[in-house]
Amino acid sequence: MKKDDTLIKIRDLTVTYHTRQGLVSAVDHISFNVKRGEILGLVGESGCGKSTMGKALMRMIPPPATITAEEYLFDGMDVMSFNDDQLRDFRGRRISMIFQDPLTSLNPVQRVDEHIMEAIQVHEKKTTTSNALRRAKKLIGRLGIKEDRLASYPHQLSGGMRQRVMIGLGLVLNASLIVADEATTSLDVIVEAKLVDQLREIRDEFGVAILAISHNIALVAQLADRVAVMYAGHLVEMGQASEVFHDPLHPYTRGLMKSVPNIKVDELVELYKMGGEPPNLAHPPEGCRFHPRCPNAMPICGQIQPWITQKSSGHVVECWLYQDDLPKDGMQE
Amino acid sequence: MNTPKQIPDDNLVVIKGLKKWFPVQKDMLDQLIAGHTDYVRAVDGVTLDIHRGECFGLAGESGSGKSTIGRLVIGLETPTEGSINFDGIDFSKLKPEELRKLRRRMQVIFQDPMASLNPRLSLGDAVIEGLQIHYPEKKKEHRDMVLSIFEKVGLVPATYFFNKYPHQISGGQRQRVVIARALVTCPDLVLADEPIAMADVSVRALLLDLMVQLKKEFNLTYLFITHDLATAKYICDRIGVLYLGRMAEQGDLREVYTHPLHPYTHALLAAVPVPDPNLRRTETMPEGEIPNPINPPSGCRFHPRCPIVEAVCSKEEPELRELRPGHFAACHFAERYL
Numbered sequence: 001m002k003k004d005d006t007l008i009k010i011r012d013l014t015v016t017y018h019t020r021q022g023l024v025s026a027v028d029h030i031s032f033n034v035k036r037g038e039i040l041g042l043v044g045e046s047g048c049g050k051s052t053m054g055k056a057l058m059r060m061i062p063p064p065a066t067i068t069a070e071e072y073l074f075d076g077m078d079v080m081s082f083n084d085d086q087l088r089d090f091r092g093r094r095i096s097m098i099f100q101d102p103l104t105s106l107n108p109v110q111r112v113d114e115h116i117m118e119a120i121q122v123h124e125k126k127t128t129t130s131n132a133l134r135r136a137k138k139l140i141g142r143l144g145i146k147e148d149r150l151a152s153y154p155h156q157l158s159g160g161m162r163q164r165v166m167i168g169l170g171l172v173l174n175a176s177l178i179v180a181d182e183a184t185t186s187l188d189v190i191v192e193a194k195l196v197d198q199l200r201e202i203r204d205e206f207g208v209a210i211l212a213i214s215h216n217i218a219l220v221a222q223l224a225d226r227v228a229v230m231y232a233g234h235l236v237e238m239g240q241a242s243e244v245f246h247d248p249l250h251p252y253t254r255g256l257m258k259s260v261p262n263i264k265v266d267e268l269v270e271l272y273k274m275g276g277e278p279p280n281l282a283h284p285p286e287g288c289r290f291h292p293r294c295p296n297a298m299p300i301c302g303q304i305q306p307w308i309t310q311k312s313s314g315h316v317v318e319c320w321l322y323q324d325d326l327p328k329d330g331m332q333e
Numbered sequence: 334m335n336t337p338k339q340i341p342d343d344n345l346v347v348i349k350g351l352k353k354w355f356p357v358q359k360d361m362l363d364q365l366i367a368g369h370t371d372y373v374r375a376v377d378g379v380t381l382d383i384h385r386g387e388c389f390g391l392a393g394e395s396g397s398g399k400s401t402i403g404r405l406v407i408g409l410e411t412p413t414e415g416s417i418n419f420d421g422i423d424f425s426k427l428k429p430e431e432l433r434k435l436r437r438r439m440q441v442i443f444q445d446p447m448a449s450l451n452p453r454l455s456l457g458d459a460v461i462e463g464l465q466i467h468y469p470e471k472k473k474e475h476r477d478m479v480l481s482i483f484e485k486v487g488l489v490p491a492t493y494f495f496n497k498y499p500h501q502i503s504g505g506q507r508q509r510v511v512i513a514r515a516l517v518t519c520p521d522l523v524l525a526d527e528p529i530a531m532a533d534v535s536v537r538a539l540l541l542d543l544m545v546q547l548k549k550e551f552n553l554t555y556l557f558i559t560h561d562l563a564t565a566k567y568i569c570d571r572i573g574v575l576y577l578g579r580m581a582e583q584g585d586l587r588e589v590y591t592h593p594l595h596p597y598t599h600a601l602l603a604a605v606p607v608p609d610p611n612l613r614r615t616e617t618m619p620e621g622e623i624p625n626p627i628n629p630p631s632g633c634r635f636h637p638r639c640p641i642v643e644a645v646c647s648k649e650e651p652e653l654r655e656l657r658p659g660h661f662a663a664c665h666f667a668e669r670y671l
Contacts, residue, residue, distance in 0.1 A: 218606035
């Protein structure tokens, strides 16, 4: 990968929450890159740490929880070294986030134009109101919302429109990355499908990278260029969408792909039934965190945690099955 | 355990011209101030039969009225108009006491098991409650009946789960308790309202499989309400697609999925994401979102969003017509899809 392509470079990102049951690493030593203008899908089941991951990218992890990283470069800047002022500028201007329910993210007593103008004027203090309004109008048109909607309040908009306003708040300052955490989940299926199209169009038009966090694997298949799979705080597999879906490597990904209902399959293939449930992260299993549920578990899996290895170009996996270079027999003793 | 059934006819539930309108201005004062009463036409003239032993799916987007129909069928709401027959018995003619007795034969599974279970009742006590109400005479057998149903739904060892509380078990196990509670009174009809929508993918497949198994074992009939057409495919025999309180299309699931006869069903099926990055949707989606059910569009309710709309659509409401054997659609131009 050329250096210019890389928007985000993360090495060993760890987020630790303090709970009554002890320390919980919701994100445990994760390393990955995000390229400029790509749509990266992040999938996993509830509690796997995918939302924490999204927040960690914005450094929105309130104490006493801690966030550490060997390296977190955003467009070459060292995000971990930012002070509060730099962080505030970073959030909103460079990276923006949209959540599942836009109605709780938007201010109910503020009109759409006020939202957008506020976003501009908070970050670019010198912008005049008329100038900000002009930019708001231009932006809203590009998002496929009629200009007269600028005077509407959030409750007067449909669900899909609200979500587009949220996206607009990120785009108005030319953010390089939008973190979309379950952004389509509360929408009906037809509106959701349209938003998927729009997210791809927005990426093409604005060149913004999108991190699409979702539990809906089928949706990510429709949206993402690359896909990352998380399990119990670990990034277990990552690669081009077609590789991860058609040639999944990790036993968890394989099981996951076979348990997603597919409306297009004509003959009724039975859904795969994965045994067990994700572990409690306060007491994660020794070794690989998936080994108690893994159909391919070997003795070593319960002893030593595997690390991420490259299987083919751009397709990485964290599983002992693929670490050929290691003396498996020797390590079992 | 299950009482043998006489089979007078094939239909367990017969619904005719069902309507449920909810007043927007609820109390007298509001009505006086407004000068009139608006109604949310949640269900607005639905006719359908549920055959014995089948799984009938009701699909639609939010606000289509699918959950309201479910609540009407088990008598949690009274219809504004129309009739519901359960096993030949007309609901509207029942005294409250008789309706309560009939309830034993219809049970319900909702979406959120944490909200369905009392946090202060142990799982065993939660399930025993139904038996205490409907089978007080079998008091001595209650515990054994619960233990046996726990085993059937995969909560083993049953004695371990009997004394646990809802917060002590996982989400998938909680939904199993809710299923056990529904089945312990030996119902004929189970209303499942988005029963697996909350569960994670890996747990979903297990719950679906469990529901299919139990249906066979207990000779159940399901009314399965879902917004997820992909999931419906794995459990439903027939399906009804609702749009704004009206049935748009109804028929054998396989038939509806392979040869949809209503433009709305076409759009809905195309919108379902396919878990394959090489099969990306190319169809364009209809404009707009579901309109307000207080003032539904005139004529065909789908006409403002319909890709094949013509002048007649805004004037005349299409009837649900049988276009193939057992396959109904409410569209003036459904023949085009034949």
